[in-house]
Amino acid sequence: RGGGGGAAPPPPPSAPPPRDDLFGPRARIDAVLALRRAARVWQPLGRLLERDVPDVLALTEDELYELLGPAATRLADAGVAVHWPRELARSLSASAVVRPALSAPGSATDGTTFFDSEELLRFNWRLALDGDPLTEREMDTLAESHRPIVRLRDQWVVVDPDLVRKARKRELGLLEPVDALAVALSGTAEVDGETVRAVPVGALAALRDRLVAGPEDITAPAGLDATLRDYQLRGLAWLDLMTSLGLGGCLADDMGLGKTVTLIALHLRRARRAPTLVVCPASLLGNWQREIRRFAPGVPVRRFHGADRSLDGLDAGPDAGGFVLTTYGTLRTSAPRLAGQEWGMVVADEAQHVKNPFSATAKALRTIPTPARVALTGTPVENNLSELWALLDWTTPGLLGPLKTFRSRHARAVENNEEIENEEAVERLARLVRPFLLRRRKSDPGIVPELPPKTESDHPVALTREQASLYEAVVRETMAQIEGAEGIARRGLVMKLLTSLKQICNHPAQYLKEQTAKGGGTARLAGRSGKLALLDELLDTILAEDGAVLVFTQYVTMARLLADHLAARAIPAQLLHGGTPVAERERMVDRFQSGDVPVFLLSLKAAGTGLNLTRAGHVVHFDRWWNPAVEEQATDRAYRIGQTQPVQVHRLIAEGTVEDRIAEMLRAKRALADAVLGSGEAALTELTDRELADLVSLRRPS
Structure with missing residues (x-):
């Protein structure tokens, strides 16, 4: 104790105990x-x-x-947890970045097309810390590091050796604009055999965002004499966006949803002086010409087909800025002439005809230069994804890369049996393809309510050379006999003439009473009839959509020829006519309704009433009955109570023939049409020689 009575100081703090x-x-x-x-x-x-x-x-x-x-x-x-210091960051990541090498190439945001630029794009590694990209100086620090932990932004960062290598070699090369767009859309890229995340920046990112977002609403163009349904307007807006960007696209709507009128509207909206070239099967030339004249009256249209085909006058004068129609066959033989013409747009209708990229047709189509390419098809993928590649590599060349690369990276992965890998591959391909392919089905929400329950279409088809020769010979010979006959004999000759001409319009083999191999003869059917060629086109599309169809003809002999033709093509079909027993008739209906047989050939008189065939979403009238009421009764085999799908009615009409003229009169409701409605073709026997000659003479399409 100390003196002075003061308080003792507190004891010193005790020292920490030993570690043990x-x-x-x-x-x-x-x-x-x-x-x-x-x-x-x-x-x-x-x-x-x-x-x-x-x-x-x-x-x-x-x-x-x-x-x-x-x-x-x-x-x-093993039950041992590893705890890292909180300040030790491990969120360093790498992605491949695509950016303009110098200035940004054009995009939809500045009014120019992305592909007008010839500038290559830089493809580099970019590293990010917690999602925030590193600066070039920070990348340099990382590249110079030789330790697994680096000091960045006042914190220690764990660094994978692979990331250090990416920082040291940042340049991955240069990309063509189309390759850069593919990377931007898919969000991935192949680098040294590895699929890595890819990020677009600048104008490329803006273009990607616009494509993913889709088009803005638009209105139908001036000059279109049609009211477009909502889904058709959406299709028009999409095509307008794609073609304005110089990208092209494939409109893959189901048959009957109006691809043709949508394309005509696109032509009017683009309003280019350069013409639009439409390449289609020969059987569809007449349909295109009539649809253009119907929906875009005043727009010039010509056929580049036949011996006297010409491209003169397309660049100036009244024919400038119109349509030129040609066939895939003509394209193969006249590709250099077509390639020498300036086109505002090229359209490939029924584009599945070029699904083989190595075919002469596909190669010829690729030689035609144009700023806008549109493929129209109801069946974009029939057998494998290589067909999809062929279509999109034409509409937007280079988008999917070389075919071999596409198959190894996308097609095989999509077809892989591993479910998780398959889902990832499907989604990656979908991101890449979705902006360039517009696919709508009749069953899609928002489309069926807009469709009428029944849609009727006239399909004009050109006669083959054999048909035209037979037709003109029969008219010349029979008219000479009619001019010297009277009374019942004259009426009989007129009926004979009309029947002969209708049979020639169907197929020369029917008029010439030829038999096929199945019927004990050797007649060849393919390539001789415009109607048969169009029927093949229709059936290919309908069956590819898993549809079913009724095919009516008033002639049992023609029905048998069709049955033999379909059998030769290995298309399941069955034939019902007046001689079919009742029990077999019922079995046929059951087979069709159950989906076992997708094509039902029917004699118009035998099957025009009394059958319930609601499995059919399509009805084809191979030849015309003079009384439309009879055709309507036949159509009602499919279009009746119990039908849950829209019905497409296809009437095949031989162009420039008596069939064509009768169809015109029926549509125009002329006085003669009223007579035909009342008494059928018997009314035509009362025509004068001049009127009859005008009715039956063959008119060449203009």
């Missing part, structure tokens, strides 16, 4: 056992057991990388 006093004996034993267990799964920890106090372990760089990766997982499985 922090744990009891049991805790030390448990810690050693845990350490031994951990050392068995990760050997470097064994060095701790050699220390008097196992508190600190110096690690080599390789050991640190191992602890950051697989060792931590093995330790966790």
